[in-house]
Amino acid sequence: MSEGTMQRAAERQQRDRRDQREQRVKGLHRVLVCAAAVPVMLIAAGCSSDSGSDDAAAADSSAKASASASASASPSPTVQAAVYKSLPKPCKVLAKKTLEDLVPKAKSGKEGSSDDASTRGSCSWSSLDNNGVKGSQFRWLNVSLLRFDSDVTRGSGEELAQEYYQSQLQAARSVSGAKNTKSEPVAGVGDEATAVRYDLKKKEGSFKQETVVARIENVVVTLDYNGAGLAGEKTPSADTLNKLAQKAVKEAVAAVTAENGSGAVGTPSSTPSKSATKAPSASASKASSSPSKSASKKS
Structure with missing residues (x-):
């Protein structure tokens, strides 16, 4: 193998190793971004669920209060x-x-x-x-x-x-x-x-x-x-x-x-x-x- 051929082979191996390192870095970056997005979604879902429960409880409490007020406002017949x-x-x-x-x-x-x-x-x-x-x-x-x-x-x-x-x-x-x-x-x-x-x-x-x-x-x-x-x-x-x-x-x-x-x-x-x-x-x-x-x- 000539000296020129050997030099080109070495350069090719260096490029391949550099490409592999860049791909690994990009893959790790994608994992970190996805991992960070998951808590945000969970938090948003949790907030939405809590808000619905609070609204239902408030509506139920309001209905009970209205019924109680109506009952007290209607005296027994005499x-x-x-x-x-x-x-x-x-x-x-x-x-x-x-x-x-x-x-x-x-x-x-x-x-x-x-x-x-x-x-x-x-x-x-x-x-x-x-x-x-x-x-x-x-x-x-x-x-x-x-x-x-x-x-x-x-x-x-x-x-x-x-x-x-x-x-x-x-x-x-x-x-x-x-x-x-x-x-x-x-x-x-x-x-x-x-x-x-x-x-x-x-x-x-x-x-x-x-x-x-x-x-x-x-x-x-x-x-x-x-x-x-x-x-x-x-x-x-x-x-x-x-x-x-x-x-x-x-x-x-x-x-x-x-x-x-x-x-x-x-x-x-x-x-x-x-x-x-x-x-x-x-x-x-x-x-x-x-x-x-x-x-x-x-x-």
Whole structure:
């Protein structure tokens, strides 16, 4: 090998070694750059994840705070408590003298059945004055008491009593077969009172019917009174029956007030009452809405 050839070979080997060193340096530089980029990406990802969690927690906390504020801003429903808490015994609401005037031959009253004496009750009296061949005078009297408790789902006891008061009047004014129906307000009896009168023809005779419905606070008193002249006896005067019926209903209303003392105004109540959800007893409603049928049976 010539000297020139050997020199070129040595130069070529030096270039190769220099190229290898440069490649190793470049490779190391790339590794360092990538290694430095990895923490930056991890940090960015971590920040993004933490930010999302914080936002979700903040939103959840805000929703809970809003719900709590809404709950505290909506007070529990209340309703004015009923004034009267009890009822007198129905067969004791009228004085002995009053009974003698209305049903002179009645020996005692017959109390109607009731599943709750504190909310409903009734009593009826029947009188037959038999004059033999001259005929007889028949009288029938019924007093019905119904008390309403306040209920947050239905309203106050007074509102419920007002509704029932109107329904009783409607029933009295629409009796099947009634003639000459008239109604008039009755002054000085409870918070409101109305008397309804009509004539009713039965096979036993001609009956004169008086129904007086009165409301005092959360209690409704319905008094039914009728009379007839049987077997040729003279038919009683409607005005006389009306006057006696109004006198009796005043006593019944007074008995309700006396039973409850001074009748202090009730305080708001937030709990429903079981008594308010009960419907009037069948015996009380039947006696109030169709007394003349009972009168006919007893005659």
